Amino acid sequence: MPTTWTQKDEKQYKKIRESALERGKSSSEAKEIAARTVNKQRRKEGRTPQETTQGTGNPNTRLEDRTVDELYNLAKEHHIQGRSKLNKAELIEAIRDKR
Structure with a gap:
């Protein structure tokens, strides 16, 4: 987890990661899903220097x-x-x- 995350971000990350693991995702997939979700929320709230995503989106999304x-x-x-x-x-x- 990045050092710039708040305790709330870390708690959200852990909850999302655990949920993904329970749904059968691999450990690396669960970590990626959780990190993307937390970072997306941080961008939305203006708590990150990047206003838009630097990625290409979820490869499983149309x-x-x-x-x-x-x-x-x-x-x-x-x-x-x-x-x-x-x-x-x-x-x-x-x-x-x-x-």
Whole structure:
């Protein structure tokens, strides 16, 4: 757990991690789910320098359910040219074409 987390964040992390383990997730998956959830909440509350996610979203989530920022980051990983000018639907189409 990062040192910048409050006790409330750590408590939330542990509860989410334990819940994920009970649902059959592996230890590493449970830790990732918990950390992503806590960090998302911290971003939402403005307690982190990043206003938006730096990631590509949950790989088990459909592309349509991800944010434009997550799709942009995914397009960046796939080296899609002109990604900054694409809207959400165009990003999804470009990512699917690269897969």
